[in-house]
Amino acid sequence: MSMLAVPTEQRSEKSRVICEGDVVVVYERHDRMKAVTVAKNGELQNRFGVFPHNEWMGKEFGCQVKGRNGAGFVYLLAPTPELWTLALPHRTQILYIADISFVVSFLELRPGSVVLESGTGSGSLTHSLARAVAPTGHVHTFDFHEQRANAAREDFARNGVSGVVTVKVRDIQGEGFPEELAGCVDGVFLDLPQPWLAIPSVVRSLRPDGLVCSFSPCIEQVQRTCEVLSKHQFADIRTFEVLLRSYEVRHENLSTSFECSEQTFSKEATKSPPHKRQRGEVDEKGGPESEGHAEDPNGGSKTAAGSIVKQSRPVIARPYPETKGHTGYLTFARQATCM
Numbered sequence: 001m002s003m004l005a006v007p008t009e010q011r012s013e014k015s016r017v018i019c020e021g022d023v024v025v026v027y028e029r030h031d032r033m034k035a036v037t038v039a040k041n042g043e044l045q046n047r048f049g050v051f052p053h054n055e056w057m058g059k060e061f062g063c064q065v066k067g068r069n070g071a072g073f074v075y076l077l078a079p080t081p082e083l084w085t086l087a088l089p090h091r092t093q094i095l096y097i098a099d100i101s102f103v104v105s106f107l108e109l110r111p112g113s114v115v116l117e118s119g120t121g122s123g124s125l126t127h128s129l130a131r132a133v134a135p136t137g138h139v140h141t142f143d144f145h146e147q148r149a150n151a152a153r154e155d156f157a158r159n160g161v162s163g164v165v166t167v168k169v170r171d172i173q174g175e176g177f178p179e180e181l182a183g184c185v186d187g188v189f190l191d192l193p194q195p196w197l198a199i200p201s202v203v204r205s206l207r208p209d210g211l212v213c214s215f216s217p218c219i220e221q222v223q224r225t226c227e228v229l230s231k232h233q234f235a236d237i238r239t240f241e242v243l244l245r246s247y248e249v250r251h252e253n254l255s256t257s258f259e260c261s262e263q264t265f266s267k268e269a270t271k272s273p274p275h276k277r278q279r280g281e282v283d284e285k286g287g288p289e290s291e292g293h294a295e296d297p298n299g300g301s302k303t304a305a306g307s308i309v310k311q312s313r314p315v316i317a318r319p320y321p322e323t324k325g326h327t328g329y330l331t332f333a334r335q336a337t338c339m
């Protein structure tokens, strides 16, 4: 199944069903995914058990499947550029979704756009570029590392995006982008150690009003790139650092202890008759049933010391302690036309 967007009206029931040869993203958790090509008599083994591919065929993408020993389950997801970024084989450092989505938006990509990229690396960004410009646009991506370019080409074919992506081996810092693309490119993306060396060739490639973006991990690289962009009359030069703050959302057992006298507890207890809540019943504050101690009328339990322990399982959202930090700087600029 292709990773490129298919308009809903063209999508038959069959295209959502898993077939032999399909790439499936096996999802255990948001940070634990694996891309698997479905093969007759193939098996996936993980900590949840053994998953025979034969049992996946004919099921819908998005389904949950249990391991052979029934100990656990995984979800079988249709590959998308976003999931691929999380599941791909790392051959280099890669761009992640926060930077990727920013790049696609700020390069103003749309169906029909022509984009140049270097280096290809692991192809993480390339898949999102391909989907943005499909079906009538094209991504020309270049890497001077032959094995990396070949491996990326295989991934693009496997994921059904090679119709809109061409991979070539080329030293972009040394040779620049090919002359035959000069003047007809809408956007250029650079992820190179010395991007400023490629700027003269970017100038030749871009159409008037076209956009360039350069990703660099170090501010010294950004400074040199900006100097060269400025020298070549680029307009609207801006640098961004995209920082993502993720929150984990989950139910948490909360116990609140209230000190009170025996008298207070008895007085409260006479206000309303004790009500034994049913399993799964939610109290008026939104907390699900409490477990464990004997219940008080207000959903708490009384301990021997005379305190009431309130128990609830509210949904909690809090930032992950290991929030991802700096990945790099994104510098954008627009090709200005001098009158």
Ligand SMILES: C[S@@+](CC[C@H](N)C(=O)[O-])C[C@H]1O[C@@H](n2cnc3c(N)ncnc32)[C@H](O)[C@@H]1O
Binding pocket: 092, 093, 094, 095, 118, 119, 120, 121, 122, 123, 124, 125, 126, 142, 143, 144, 145, 148, 170, 171, 172, 173, 174, 191, 192, 193
């Ligand atoms: C960090 S990786 C790019 C990762 C890519 N953006 C992704 O998201 O998967 C940088 C790539 O640039 C390539 N590269 C470095 N210098 C180059 C040059 N002069 N010409 C072409 N490619 C180059 C490297 O081989 C490497 O694969």
